[in-house]
Amino acid sequence: MNPPRWRKSSRSGPNNNCVEVRGDLRALRDSKRVDAPGPEFRDARAVTRFVSGLR
Numbered sequence: 938m939n940p941p942r943w944r945k946s947s948r949s950g951p952n953n954n955c956v957e958v959r960g961d962l963r964a965l966r967d968s969k970r971v972d973a974p975g976p977e978f979r980d981a982r983a984v985t986r987f988v989s990g991l992r
Contacts, residue, residue: 943971958984 942960945968949955953968962981967973978984 943957955968957966957968964977966975
């Protein structure tokens with residue numbers, strides 16, 4: 938099984954100060970602490986609701 942792919946925001950700066958999203962859009966992680974656990978969600982819509990709530 939291949940390891941999951943992670944993407945950074947296009948607005949991310951060079952200092953890795955951002956949140957990354959897993960390729961299946963069901964998990965987030967801190968780009969500075971990629972080995973630390975992050976929240977996982979049941980579907981991509983739940984991620985969208987979570988992020989919208991942070992704004």
